[in-house]
Amino acid sequence: MKKRSTFLFSALCFGMAFLYIPMVLLVVYSFNHSRLVPVWGGFSLRWYKSLFTSEEIWNSLLLSLQIAVVNATFATLLGTFAGLTIARFGRFRGRTLFTGMLSAPLVMPEVITGLSLLLLFITLNELLGWPSSRGMTTITIAHITFSLAYVAVIVQSRLSGMAQDLEEAAQDLGGKPLRVMFDITLPLLAPGMLAGWLLAFTLSLDDLVIASFVSGPGANTLPMLIYSRVRLGLRPDINALATIIIFTVAVGVALAGWLLLRQRKQRERDMRMASA
Amino acid sequence: MPPAAGPAGGTGAQYADRPWLDPDAAPFIRIQGVSKRFGAFTAVGSVDLDIYRGELFSLLGGSGCGKTTLLRMLAGFEIPSGGSITIDGADMTDVPAYRRPVNMMFQSYALFPHMNVESNVAYGLKRDGVAKAEIAKRVGDILEMVELRQFGKRKPHQLSGGQRQRVALARALVKQPKVLLLDEPLGALDKRLREQTQFELMKIQDQLGITFIVVTHDQEEAMTLSTRIAVMDAGNIIQVGEPSEVYERPKTRKIANFIGTINTFEGNIAAGGKGGWHLACPRVREPLRAPKDADIKDGQKALLAIRPEKITMSKSKPGDDKLQSLRGEVLELAYMGNLSIYRVRVDGGQVVQVTAPNLQRIDRNKIDWEDRVYLSWRPENSLILRD
Incomplete structure (x- = not known):
């Protein structure tokens, strides 16, 4: 075997350190007994205990999850329609404009999105008396508007990679266009829609800026709560919370990777069997 | 060489195998002045073609000659910019693909990846509302014919190329269409399999008596398979004839060079x-x-x-x-x-x-x-x- 380059190896170590030292520190300090974050006071689980008994944190976590699920579901629904239209409806007047406009929220600064949505809700309240107060509903609507664009882009790219002749074949065999959509297009699109749902879910769970703009008193999502607490000083229980999130994500990613690998191996076995 | 024309008052019987020689025979598929433009680009110029019942007709030409566009217009995936298409006496020009008595075998086979072989083949019958027992029987019969009965429960990716080709053929034939369109049916197979499949295709066509229209760029394939060949170039048909006629009496240097x-x-x-x-x-x-x-x-x-x-x-x-x-x-x-x-x-x-x-x-x-x-x-x- 070729001797590995020392330079490349140290570059790798440096890169990894750069990425992971902050997280490792966070995890280590979450087990710190001391109230002062940077002072090591021995190993303890007391912050985890205080975390699990804090009603405030549980409430905001629940709120965040609720918003994320509703948002992901609606964004997937609307985004799929948008993506379908753009990829399959053929050419219509203004198609390019629509395509561009659909992906604009992806590059729009969040501050602008948040501010404009806040203005919209205030105006609506003046004119229609709805929404009377800002909170979960307004945050959900705001999240749907921007995560929809992500779903639409995913669906569109999956559709353009998917050969149109499958749909044509179904039509050729007597399937009317709507029927073909349910029999062929949507089942094949399902992985893309799932990916879109998951992305919309994480985007919503992750969002601080837009939620801060359109939220009202009493509606604190988890990122908002963490941010407001840290502003009052570093708190060890937040470290504990962050550690739990890191492990949840790591387990989720590992599981997904393992499932994908298994699926690919199964496929390869099938192919070998077919050509044998 | 075929006889130029039969004696006056000749009956249809003498043309039984070659209805195109009979001036009184009614064509099964009639393509009249069909053209297709995409924006400024003319894919098909103006095509007139008569195809008779039971023919195995080839559209032969290089890439971009318009043969696939013409086939897609017959299937109903493209609407002609001008002209008309009649199949078995019924005007098909504006009929959508799902109402045409025509099925197509795609070059990519276009098998539905999320359905097994049986469901793929049964799809067309289900859409027509055929009774369950009848569907099971017809699917079984057609899979028997293409020798894939034991593979009914497999998904397309668990099949070899040749098996997929046969599933695609079975799926297109199970509805007993009046016309079967085949887009480069042997293009994705290796040479040995191609030769073997050629003869299978001819056998099946002979058994079922369905009119086949094959698009191909392979002149050898067209020569062996077809009753007649239409040579296409730049959106137009430049010669129509039996394989021997196109080979021995090419009209232009281009045709002569393209075929052999x-x-x-x-x-x-x-x-x-x-x-x-x-x-x-x-x-x-x-x-x-x-x-x-x-x-x-x-x-x-x-x-x-x-x-x-x-x-x-x-x-x-x-x-x-x-x-x-x-x-x-x-x-x-x-x-x-x-x-x-x-x-x-x-x-x-x-x-x-x-x-x-x-x-x-x-x-x-x-x-x-x-x-x-x-x-x-x-x-x-x-x-x-x-x-």
Whole structure:
């Protein structure tokens, strides 16, 4: 075997350190007994205990999850329609404009999105008396508007990679266009829609800026709560919370990777069997 | 060659296998003045074509010649910019794909990846609302025919290329369409499988009596499969005929070159002895005799063509003076097993290709590189082509 380059190896170590030292520190300090974050006071689980008994944190976590699920579901629904239209409806007047406009929220600064949505809700309240107060509903609507664009882009790219002749074949065999959509297009699109749902879910769970703009008193999502607490000083229980999130994500990613690998191996076995 | 026309008052029976020769036969598929433009680009110019019941008709041409667009218009995936399409007496021009009595086998096979073989084949019958028991029976029968019965529960990705091709065929045939369209049906198969499948296709077509229209760029495939071939170029049909007719009587140099190989001599026509015509070609020393049936005038520029296998090559001068003969030197030879291909430079400079069967296992009198040889052919085997 070729001797590995020392330079490349140290570059790798440096890169990894750069990425992971902050997280490792966070995890280590979450087990710190001391109230002062940077002072090591021995190993303890007391912050985890205080975390699990804090009603405030549980409430905001629940709120965040609720918003994320509703948002992901609606964004997937609307985004799929948008993506379908753009990829399959053929050419219509203004198609390019629509395509561009659909992906604009992806590059729009969040501050602008948040501010404009806040203005919209205030105006609506003046004119229609709805929404009377800002909170979960307004945050959900705001999240749907921007995560929809992500779903639409995913669906569109999956559709353009998917050969149109499958749909044509179904039509050729007597399937009317709507029927073909349910029999062929949507089942094949399902992985893309799932990916879109998951992305919309994480985007919503992750969002601080837009939620801060359109939220009202009493509606604190988890990122908002963490941010407001840290502003009052570093708190060890937040470290504990962050550690739990890191492990949840790591387990989720590992599981997904393992499932994908298994699926690919199964496929390869099938192919070998077919050509044998 | 087919007879030019039957005697007056001839019954249909004499044309049973070749209805296109019968002036009274009604075509099954009638394509009249069909054209297709995409923006400024004309994919199909203006096509008139009559196809008869039970034919295995090939649309042959290079890529971009419009053959696939024409097929897609027959399937109903493209709406013609002009003209009309009639199938079995019914106007199909504006009928959507899902209401046409036509099924298509796609080049990619387009098997539904999330359904197993049985569901793929059953899909069309389900959409037609056929009863469950009937569907099961017909799917079973057609899978039996393509020898895939035991693979019914497999998904498309668990099949080999040849098996997928047969599933696609079964799926397109199970509805017993009036017309089956096949887009490059053998294109994705390797050579050995292709030859075998060719004959299977012909057998199935013969059994079911369904009219097949095949799009292909492979002239050999078109020659073996078809009852008739339409050669397409730049959106137009440039010749329609039986395989032997297209091969032996190509109308233009382009067709002659596209289907097989042909040697062409360019020159001017002059009167020769015994009332025949000669072609004076600057790159051949002797004048070339034109075939007697050629429609030519004195002094006209013309193209004389001869297929490589119609030329005989010998070391000694051929005795028969009815033959056209030329002298030359062997430039190159390629041994192909059953036959050999020779490239011979005739006196005057033109290079002529000759193919000869290898009749002897060990040939002591074998023609080799740089040998001086005589090339000869019967003038009636040559052609005058339009450019």
